[in-house]
Amino acid sequence: xxxxxxxxxVLGLLALLMLVSLFSLKFIKYNNNIEAMLPADSQVQxxxxxxxxxxxxxxxxxxxxxxxxxxxxxxxxxxxxxLANAIAxxxxxxxxxxxxxxxxxxxxxxxxxxxxxxxxSPESLAKLDSQLTAAxxxxxxxxxxRQSLSLGSAFSVPFLQADPLNLSSSILTNIQKLSQxxxxxxxxxxxxxxxxxxxxxxxxxxxxxxLTEGFGSRKIVNYLQEKLKTLPNYINADxxxxxxxxxxxxxxxxxDIRLTSIIAALxxxxxxxxxxxxxRAMIIFLMPLGAVLITTGVTFLVFxxxxxxxxxxxxxxxxxxxxxxxxxxxAVRKAGNHPQTIRNIRPPMICGALTTISVFVVFFFxxxxxxxxxxxxxxxxxxxxLGFVLFILPHFIYQxxxxxxxxxxxxxxxxxxxGLNLILWLSLIIFMLSTTAHLKFNNDIxxxxxxxxxxxxxxEEFQHTWGNQELPAIFVVTAPTLEQAYxxxxxxYADALLxxxxxxxxxxxxxxxxxxxxxxxxxAWIKFWxxxxxxxxxDLLAQQGKQxxxxxxxxxPFDRQLDRPLSxxxxxxxxxxxxxxxxxxxxxxxxxxxILSFFPDQEKLITQFSKIQLNYPGxxxxxxxxxxxxxxxxxxxxxxxxxxxxLLATLGLMAILLKNFRLTVLAVIPxxxxxxxxxxxxxxxxxxxNIPSVIAAMVIIGIVSDYGIFMVYYCKYKYQTGTITAVTLxxxxxxxxxxxxxxxxxxxxxxxxxxxxxxxxxxxxxxLLVIPAAYRLWKVKEDVQD
Amino acid sequence: MKRLFFLLIFxxxxxxxxxxxxxxAELDLILTGLQERMSLVKTxxxxxxxxxxxxxxxxxxxxxxxxxxxxxxxxAWKVSSPMRYALVINGTDISQWDQDTDQIxxxxxxxxxxxxxxxxxxxxxxxxxxxxxxxEYYINLISQQPLTLEFIPQEKSAARNFIHKVTVIFQAxxxxxxxISILEKNGDxxxxxxxxxxxxxxxxxxxxxxxS
Numbered sequence: 001x002x003x004x005x006x007x008x009x010v011l012g013l014l015a016l017l018m019l020v021s022l023f024s025l026k027f028i029k030y031n032n033n034i035e036a037m038l039p040a041d042s043q044v045q046x047x048x049x050x051x052x053x054x055x056x057x058x059x060x061x062x063x064x065x066x067x068x069x070x071x072x073x074x075x076x077x078x079x080x081x082x083l084a085n086a087i088a089x090x091x092x093x094x095x096x097x098x099x100x101x102x103x104x105x106x107x108x109x110x111x112x113x114x115x116x117x118x119x120x121s122p123e124s125l126a127k128l129d130s131q132l133t134a135a136x137x138x139x140x141x142x143x144x145x146r147q148s149l150s151l152g153s154a155f156s157v158p159f160l161q162a163d164p165l166n167l168s169s170s171i172l173t174n175i176q177k178l179s180q181x182x183x184x185x186x187x188x189x190x191x192x193x194x195x196x197x198x199x200x201x202x203x204x205x206x207x208x209x210x211l212t213e214g215f216g217s218r219k220i221v222n223y224l225q226e227k228l229k230t231l232p233n234y235i236n237a238d239x240x241x242x243x244x245x246x247x248x249x250x251x252x253x254x255x256d257i258r259l260t261s262i263i264a265a266l267x268x269x270x271x272x273x274x275x276x277x278x279x280r281a282m283i284i285f286l287m288p289l290g291a292v293l294i295t296t297g298v299t300f301l302v303f304x305x306x307x308x309x310x311x312x313x314x315x316x317x318x319x320x321x322x323x324x325x326x327x328x329x330x331a332v333r334k335a336g337n338h339p340q341t342i343r344n345i346r347p348p349m350i351c352g353a354l355t356t357i358s359v360f361v362v363f364f365f366x367x368x369x370x371x372x373x374x375x376x377x378x379x380x381x382x383x384x385x386l387g388f389v390l391f392i393l394p395h396f397i398y399q400x401x402x403x404x405x406x407x408x409x410x411x412x413x414x415x416x417x418x419g420l421n422l423i424l425w426l427s428l429i430i431f432m433l434s435t436t437a438h439l440k441f442n443n444d445i446x447x448x449x450x451x452x453x454x455x456x457x458x459x460e461e462f463q464h465t466w467g468n469q470e471l472p473a474i475f476v477v478t479a480p481t482l483e484q485a486y487x488x489x490x491x492x493y494a495d496a497l498l499x500x501x502x503x504x505x506x507x508x509x510x511x512x513x514x515x516x517x518x519x520x521x522x523x524a525w526i527k528f529w530x531x532x533x534x535x536x537x538x539d540l541l542a543q544q545g546k547q548x549x550x551x552x553x554x555x556x557p558f559d560r561q562l563d564r565p566l567s568x569x570x571x572x573x574x575x576x577x578x579x580x581x582x583x584x585x586x587x588x589x590x591x592x593x594x595i596l597s598f599f600p601d602q603e604k605l606i607t608q609f610s611k612i613q614l615n616y617p618g619x620x621x622x623x624x625x626x627x628x629x630x631x632x633x634x635x636x637x638x639x640x641x642x643x644x645x646x647l648l649a650t651l652g653l654m655a656i657l658l659k660n661f662r663l664t665v666l667a668v669i670p671x672x673x674x675x676x677x678x679x680x681x682x683x684x685x686x687x688x689x690n691i692p693s694v695i696a697a698m699v700i701i702g703i704v705s706d707y708g709i710f711m712v713y714y715c716k717y718k719y720q721t722g723t724i725t726a727v728t729l730x731x732x733x734x735x736x737x738x739x740x741x742x743x744x745x746x747x748x749x750x751x752x753x754x755x756x757x758x759x760x761x762x763x764x765x766x767x768l769l770v771i772p773a774a775y776r777l778w779k780v781k782e783d784v785q786d
Numbered sequence: 787m788k789r790l791f792f793l794l795i796f797x798x799x800x801x802x803x804x805x806x807x808x809x810x811a812e813l814d815l816i817l818t819g820l821q822e823r824m825s826l827v828k829t830x831x832x833x834x835x836x837x838x839x840x841x842x843x844x845x846x847x848x849x850x851x852x853x854x855x856x857x858x859x860x861x862a863w864k865v866s867s868p869m870r871y872a873l874v875i876n877g878t879d880i881s882q883w884d885q886d887t888d889q890i891x892x893x894x895x896x897x898x899x900x901x902x903x904x905x906x907x908x909x910x911x912x913x914x915x916x917x918x919x920x921x922e923y924y925i926n927l928i929s930q931q932p933l934t935l936e937f938i939p940q941e942k943s944a945a946r947n948f949i950h951k952v953t954v955i956f957q958a959x960x961x962x963x964x965x966i967s968i969l970e971k972n973g974d975x976x977x978x979x980x981x982x983x984x985x986x987x988x989x990x991x992x993x994x995x996x997x998s
Contacts, residue, residue, distance in 0.1 A: 074918065106903070107947045146871055146884050148842055149849055151863050152904020154948045154970045157842060187894075190906065191944060554842045 021293040029305045047622045060241035062203040063462050068234040073198040079235050080201040086227050092220045095206040099191040108575045110162045117525035117565035118518035120167055125528045137540040145548040162557040174510040178581055185467030200465045211242035218247050238458035248451040252746050253308045260740040264315045267736035280397050284325030288318040291384040299377045310374050312749050317378050319737020320703055321385035323730035328389045330722035337394045348713040351657040352706030353386050358649035359702035362642050418773035425770045432680025439679055440688035472598040473623030475609055485593040487514035488616055495612045507597040508585035518568055529562055601625055639694050646698045650705050662778055667708035669770050670763035674700045677762035678755050692748045696755035704763025711767045715775040731764035813927050817917040824914030830855040832983035840974045854993040855912055862993050874996040881996040890996055903944050911966055933960050
């Protein structure tokens with residue numbers, strides 16, 4: 001009554017609300033963080049948190065390549081230096097690593113050799129013992145003599161003086177192995193990261209922007225792309241980083257949303273202008289649009305940010321909610337806006353809306369936070385729209401008095417006997433179900449990455465240039481303090497050596513074990529270098545050195561170390577190479593420390609390390625293959641539970657609201673048909689099911705159950721409220737909303753579109769063709785009485 | 787007369803100023819000339835004698851041998867006295883041989899960054915591409931006749947931790963280097979003299995065999 005009396009006020013308030021919502025879109029923060037779409041399984045979340053917080057997520061790599069054959073590596077290095085200098089001057093950039101000084105490395109290694117007593121294992125000492133003979137010492141001195149007279153001896157002699165017994169050999173080998181642990185084939189040329197063919201150079205940019213930050217990612221990528229324009233023409237450059245994926249995915253989703261919204265809007269407008277031919281019908285279109293606009297603002301207020309995936313689904317939600325307006329509009333146009341008309345249409349509409357809502361409510365039981373937002377968004381839109389169409393819409397439309405120019409009615413005149421109709425339907429269902437036997441479930445989250453061919457090409461070229469190897473898996477050790485983490489890491493390394501051998505595991509323990517281990521090494525060193533042994537060694541040096549004319553102080557740096565080995569107190573300081581390696585392997589956080597080890601991402605090794613991991617609480621594995629498996633395990637259980645819950649909720653609500661077993665069973669026909677067709681068509685097209693398609697299938701349960709409910713109501717009560725036309729138009733509008741997703745380039749939206757179209761179309765056809773036939777065949781007592 | 791006197795003083799007074807040229811411009815001119823001349827040199831083969839004063843040894847060490855250079859990237863350093871030793875760089879790989887062990891050791895240059903620095907430094911000195919070294923060294927012109935250049939590593943240079951200065955003295959005709967003197971940070975020094983340098987003559991294939 002209020003609406004009837006204050007139509008203008010209500011319209012004005014609604015228009016104001018929609019305008020405010022439209023304006024607020026400008027201030028809404030969107031995110032395309034995949035993390036929100038992953039299950040809350042502890043291992044999956046742990047891996048994701050690790051990837052987010054690790055130092056991989058704040059790095060961008062620039063790969064430069066000479067594109068003219070006569071250009072030299074020197075020119076490449078010069079351009080690399082200029083670019084590195086140009087990049088460095090920005091608040092977005094924390095550090096630019098374009099080169100390291102090899103000479104510093106030599107100097108640092110000489111310093112690092114002071115740690116030899118802590119780092120030389122008792123086994124190495126035993127080997128050394130066998131070299132402390134006249135022949136062994138002579139051989140080493142002969143080598144040092146030759147090297148000291150060789151080219152560039154100025155660089156090598158200080159090193160040989162500090163390590164005449166070549167104790168550093170294994171340490172140097174380990175450092176070299178660790179520096180290649182990332183799996184890339186980098187060589188150093190004048191301290192620059194150069195590819196083995198000398199045609200490409202690499203610059204690493206550390207930024208304050210995490211790759212999950214859409215806005216920041218765009219800023220840093222744009223900044224770097226501007227700087228790349230200053231490179232000479234003979235150099236091509238690519239940015240390789242997760243940030244590129246963030247930017248490109250965001251661009252694609254935005255463009256998809258724009259495109260699908262325009263197509264959907266045009267479709268709806270054309271539908272109403274050419275089919276309804278009544279300006280008031282535009283209200284049906286505006287209501288879901290207004291509901292979506294208002295819900296967008298409310299959802300942002302509740303969740304503080306909006307997922308692009310949820311926004312991408314808004315056209316689908318609009319397609320669902322527009323159905324309610326159609327039902328009311330057609331009923332009022334046909335039977336007038338009397339209270340009785342609304343009363344007749346209200347039960348199936350509320351029943352349908354509740355079943356759809358119940359499906360979305362199920363998503364609140366998911367451990368995936370992104371689904372909570374989807375559930376909230378969908379249900380809020382549905383409830384809002386339902387309120388609009390039940391309480392506001394009837395006051396703005398009237399019964400049609402003139403005969404319509406275009407007869408707005410859908411008739412179907414299939415002459416097939418009901419029995420044959422049902423047999424055909426059953427055959428189709430069986431056929432579709434049979435094709436689902438080989439249906440695959442694809443959990444690889446990279447399938448939803450739509451960074452585009454340019455990014456893929458750059459990455460492929462990068463892999464080709466810098467070593468076409470698979471990225472390694474990571475064993476992460478966690479402990480409250482760095483020292484504890486070192487200890488655990490050393491134990492893990494020892495276990496790994498026994499399990500998989502030294503070639504398959506790159507651990508920081510190889511060059512810096514825990515304090516206990518270093519103490520044990522130091523004790524062994526002190527025990528080994530007894531005064532007698534020192535005297536023997538010095539005598540041998542003096543004797544054998546005579547023939548080469550070595551001076552008495554030739555090896556004084558090493559000699560000093562024999563008497564005064566360094567303390568164990570702290571990590572080596574001011575050594576750039578050690579810091580770089582430590583940055584790569586050690587993550588020091590406020591509350592804990594993590595140490596990373598790398599190994600080939602192979603199923604067999606993952607299985608072996610999974611066993612080792614069990615012995616070290618807090619440790620975990622991060623691997624692309626393992627990650628997919630973890631998600632698969634976490635989701636398969638959860639989705640089975642959710643689908644069952646959605647089905648039960650729908651069936652339960654139907655049974656409660658319809659209060660009739662036969663009607664309930666018949667109303668389920670579109671649900672069964674849709675699910676069978678979704679599985680069948682996905683299988684027939686050679687595609688595989690994935691998480692979004694399963695979500696879409698659950699939404700389908702809610703949508704097509706509405707058709708079933710309306711049709712069974714129609715079959716039972718024969719109200720002349722234009723039910724068949726309404727269901728048809730409802731299906732058409734939903735198909736427009738869902739069908740436009742087939743134009744989307746983003747794989748997630750496309751996958752959802754395909755599922756929705758096949759589900760809605762089959763559900764609609766079955767509700768129209770099968771339900772009436774089944775209703776007629778399933779005779780009950782009351783029908784006979786009727 | 788007074789005017790003439792001032793004019794004379796002015797002319798005489800400014801004479802040195804006119805004669806004096808910008809030292810940096812002069813150095814650039816010399817380096818450019820050297821670079822241009824050396825860019826025409828594709829091969830170098832020369833005998834050498836080397837005198838090393840190292841804290842490692844009690845006495846100075848004298849070496850004799852041959853150097854072969856073929857641009858780009860080929861270098862052979864063959865010592866005949868006091869021991870037989872050879873080092874051959876063949877583009878990307880480095881091979882060493884010595885008479886004592888009679889074994890050849892080969893390694894990819896790229897895999898050995900410290901060795902790479904040392905070898906690159908020596909290749910730069912031998913090939914005469916000094917203009918490109920201005921980014922790494924402060925270069926001073928010590929004398930014009932014979933042409934003598936002094937190189938002091940800059941702070942960012944890879945050599946700064948080891949080299950104090952390098953002095954290069956050219957032949958009278960400036961065709962090639964006569965001697966290179968390297969003074970290291972620790973006081974060690976090396977004097978390398980080139981004898982009978984032959985430029986742009988075909989280098990026998992045997993020269994690139996590490997064991998020969």
